[in-house]
Amino acid sequence: MVTLADYSERTRAEVKQVRELVASLHGQLLKWNLVVWTAGNVSQRLRTADLMVIKPSGVRYEYLTPASMVVTDLEGNLVDGSEAPSSDTASHAYIYRNMPGVYGVVHTHSTYATAWAATGQNIPCGLTMMGDEFGGPVPVGPFRLIGSEAIGKGVVETLKDYPRSPAVLMQNHGPFTIGKDAEAAVKAAAMTEEVAHTMWAARQLGKIIEIDQADVDKLNERYQNVYGQH
Amino acid sequence: MVTLADYSERTRAEVKQVRELVASLHGQLLKWNLVVWTAGNVSQRLRTADLMVIKPSGVRYEYLTPASMVVTDLEGNLVDGSEAPSSDTASHAYIYRNMPGVYGVVHTHSTYATAWAATGQNIPCGLTMMGDEFGGPVPVGPFRLIGSEAIGKGVVETLKDYPRSPAVLMQNHGPFTIGKDAEAAVKAAAMTEEVAHTMWAARQLGKIIEIDQADVDKLNERYQNVYGQH
Amino acid sequence: MVTLADYSERTRAEVKQVRELVASLHGQLLKWNLVVWTAGNVSQRLRTADLMVIKPSGVRYEYLTPASMVVTDLEGNLVDGSEAPSSDTASHAYIYRNMPGVYGVVHTHSTYATAWAATGQNIPCGLTMMGDEFGGPVPVGPFRLIGSEAIGKGVVETLKDYPRSPAVLMQNHGPFTIGKDAEAAVKAAAMTEEVAHTMWAARQLGKIIEIDQADVDKLNERYQNVYGQH
Amino acid sequence: MVTLADYSERTRAEVKQVRELVASLHGQLLKWNLVVWTAGNVSQRLRTADLMVIKPSGVRYEYLTPASMVVTDLEGNLVDGSEAPSSDTASHAYIYRNMPGVYGVVHTHSTYATAWAATGQNIPCGLTMMGDEFGGPVPVGPFRLIGSEAIGKGVVETLKDYPRSPAVLMQNHGPFTIGKDAEAAVKAAAMTEEVAHTMWAARQLGKIIEIDQADVDKLNERYQNVYGQH
Numbered sequence: 001m002v003t004l005a006d007y008s009e010r011t012r013a014e015v016k017q018v019r020e021l022v023a024s025l026h027g028q029l030l031k032w033n034l035v036v037w038t039a040g041n042v043s044q045r046l047r048t049a050d051l052m053v054i055k056p057s058g059v060r061y062e063y064l065t066p067a068s069m070v071v072t073d074l075e076g077n078l079v080d081g082s083e084a085p086s087s088d089t090a091s092h093a094y095i096y097r098n099m100p101g102v103y104g105v106v107h108t109h110s111t112y113a114t115a116w117a118a119t120g121q122n123i124p125c126g127l128t129m130m131g132d133e134f135g136g137p138v139p140v141g142p143f144r145l146i147g148s149e150a151i152g153k154g155v156v157e158t159l160k161d162y163p164r165s166p167a168v169l170m171q172n173h174g175p176f177t178i179g180k181d182a183e184a185a186v187k188a189a190a191m192t193e194e195v196a197h198t199m200w201a202a203r204q205l206g207k208i209i210e211i212d213q214a215d216v217d218k219l220n221e222r223y224q225n226v227y228g229q230h
Numbered sequence: 231m232v233t234l235a236d237y238s239e240r241t242r243a244e245v246k247q248v249r250e251l252v253a254s255l256h257g258q259l260l261k262w263n264l265v266v267w268t269a270g271n272v273s274q275r276l277r278t279a280d281l282m283v284i285k286p287s288g289v290r291y292e293y294l295t296p297a298s299m300v301v302t303d304l305e306g307n308l309v310d311g312s313e314a315p316s317s318d319t320a321s322h323a324y325i326y327r328n329m330p331g332v333y334g335v336v337h338t339h340s341t342y343a344t345a346w347a348a349t350g351q352n353i354p355c356g357l358t359m360m361g362d363e364f365g366g367p368v369p370v371g372p373f374r375l376i377g378s379e380a381i382g383k384g385v386v387e388t389l390k391d392y393p394r395s396p397a398v399l400m401q402n403h404g405p406f407t408i409g410k411d412a413e414a415a416v417k418a419a420a421m422t423e424e425v426a427h428t429m430w431a432a433r434q435l436g437k438i439i440e441i442d443q444a445d446v447d448k449l450n451e452r453y454q455n456v457y458g459q460h
Numbered sequence: 461m462v463t464l465a466d467y468s469e470r471t472r473a474e475v476k477q478v479r480e481l482v483a484s485l486h487g488q489l490l491k492w493n494l495v496v497w498t499a500g501n502v503s504q505r506l507r508t509a510d511l512m513v514i515k516p517s518g519v520r521y522e523y524l525t526p527a528s529m530v531v532t533d534l535e536g537n538l539v540d541g542s543e544a545p546s547s548d549t550a551s552h553a554y555i556y557r558n559m560p561g562v563y564g565v566v567h568t569h570s571t572y573a574t575a576w577a578a579t580g581q582n583i584p585c586g587l588t589m590m591g592d593e594f595g596g597p598v599p600v601g602p603f604r605l606i607g608s609e610a611i612g613k614g615v616v617e618t619l620k621d622y623p624r625s626p627a628v629l630m631q632n633h634g635p636f637t638i639g640k641d642a643e644a645a646v647k648a649a650a651m652t653e654e655v656a657h658t659m660w661a662a663r664q665l666g667k668i669i670e671i672d673q674a675d676v677d678k679l680n681e682r683y684q685n686v687y688g689q690h
Numbered sequence: 691m692v693t694l695a696d697y698s699e700r701t702r703a704e705v706k707q708v709r710e711l712v713a714s715l716h717g718q719l720l721k722w723n724l725v726v727w728t729a730g731n732v733s734q735r736l737r738t739a740d741l742m743v744i745k746p747s748g749v750r751y752e753y754l755t756p757a758s759m760v761v762t763d764l765e766g767n768l769v770d771g772s773e774a775p776s777s778d779t780a781s782h783a784y785i786y787r788n789m790p791g792v793y794g795v796v797h798t799h800s801t802y803a804t805a806w807a808a809t810g811q812n813i814p815c816g817l818t819m820m821g822d823e824f825g826g827p828v829p830v831g832p833f834r835l836i837g838s839e840a841i842g843k844g845v846v847e848t849l850k851d852y853p854r855s856p857a858v859l860m861q862n863h864g865p866f867t868i869g870k871d872a873e874a875a876v877k878a879a880a881m882t883e884e885v886a887h888t889m890w891a892a893r894q895l896g897k898i899i900e901i902d903q904a905d906v907d908k909l910n911e912r913y914q915n916v917y918g919q920h
Contacts, residue, residue, distance in 0.1 A: 607916070
């Protein structure tokens, strides 16, 4: 078996840093009420080697430490760590192998996003925040069983039709989000739940006014290129 | 009256440890928003004697300490403790006497689980998380008055028809959950509320897509046998 | 003007203690999400004199201290305190003058209780917890303007028809709750919001099963006389 | 470029104090659950010069410090700060230039207020709290793209028809609130979400009883002139 000792000092230093980052980002899942008990997981792909750092399987959030994070290669094989990796490891790995710009993946069962997923409906684009972050509706992906890379395939296939969305709501399951690093994917998970909740509440009040496609395009263009600190 | 002094040193040591555990798990009920004020209770059966440790009746969560936890036998008779035991003691005891693998019982009135219970409807199985944790719908149990073992009987009878579910929603009352220890029963209580909330929200959006029984069986099989740290 | 110096040392000691208690119970309103910003107030009547201690008007919760609490007589006249008393002081005072067993009053605008109040509907009794705490439905009281004792009159009149309920939902306004002391009234406020939320959620799922009056009576009898530590 | 050094010592002292205030008020947005991740912003206009202090763009709440706050003139030009100002700066500036009594502006995407905005409906006035704080319904403003002063214009135009309301729900976007200082605008943002949530919940229960205009006027008159500490 390959171990971390087979990797460069630079990679071992990156592993240390990413373990701390990924452990700490699980705290953001709790902070924004995206997970219950042990549900949900965050991973980040390394820059210096074809490796990723991911949450261990079935460990309560109180006990997640940098040391408990698991290192695997991009086929999901264990490289370093004393715990078994998340059940969703093969799906995270599939996404990294097939989406070159993606270096962070998050999965939750956040309540309102998952409610949309249980009815098989995309979240309609009725918020400027959705134009900004998703460039349109948040799409539902196919039903897939857990434990293989089948979920990852479903995510990648769905995003071919929704290239501006960082989120897929896997049917009957919950959201998977992607980003340029784990923090961006966690932000996408928080935003997915927020727009799912808001659009859900709007639906109960009557007809949602959907935003014209031309305006969605302008919002997305500005947000992706101008917003934030540059 | 039998007292703790009549038990072995080993049992007295287990009582001490389980009192700490049960007191601390009440904090998890608060953390996951499953209880208000004094509502809700956790118990754990001992391994070394036919005893259980349970919450005292009507004490605010701020004042729950290991020392305030109550020890009873499996008929619900007081064995040790300065407070009166929970009103639900006879029902916890009934469950332990009649379900040999169960060593933890939890009762809450968590909002969305109790909403389903007030309409007498099972929570339909529209989430992979429900396949995993419950192996199908979460069942409603009969209406029962409080204060005798009648509730415990209702729980045991209902679970005969739903052997994979760790939860019963007692009609007009709230969820009772079981587990191999108190922590597992608390986890089941948290998961019951989460799936109750998510399925409730999905119902407001339209038709819930229920998962095929064959897929539910596969999800449950994998989760119960493969998931987590082994 | 009468001042605290005109009262006995025993009363001055009780004022000190009740100021601490009432200030601290406002923290429970926040803990159970019953108030936003400065909305909501708690008072307690004294045992040793016809006085009450109540929240000052329009002060943010962060700045509520025992010293900022206001002492008035049971007509609502200021007796001690550097701040103006709550706008609801005359109504609290009216309740104390007209309900001899009541020594605690709480008012909130908690979300779901107030939603029922805005539609003028009693909360139907579909929960054993409601049988326990309210002995039936939670009643709606009349519409009343703010700033006089008119609200207090509306509370007292409504409770004549619902003598077991510690809560009235004032139409278009929010809940007022009573108790044998301020803590009991705060508990009633927390329970009112919890049952309002649960029954609201149940209503969205279909028909609420209401509990038979005979069973409600048995639940209430047991809870009021047997439950808790005696 | 004009810099802070071109202003009086008194203004530089005010900038220091307002930076602390505005940074700290962003914590209130979190406390009352009005924002997710970096969404939402607070500004305050200065008393001693035509300047304002506003949140930097796209910075996580954990990293907001007084030093990171940005100072601009009332055209939105940068005067002091190492970060780019909020995308909504031009709109805040427009409001200050056109509403002389306004010294605080807040923008959030709080869930229930934004849900009303996504359906283009005013929040009907069914709460005494709304009579108090808003003097009637909370109005919806027009759809506007982000990044220019167009949103600010929409806010100012809408408030001409609703002169007692401190809030406008910009269609498909979210609430903007105003006040005599930033704290008053933050309070208005918290109250907007609370009444949006309560009226949303009431709508699900049936018909909201709207308050007669004459009573709304009396509530508003009393609250604006008598309530609080004077």
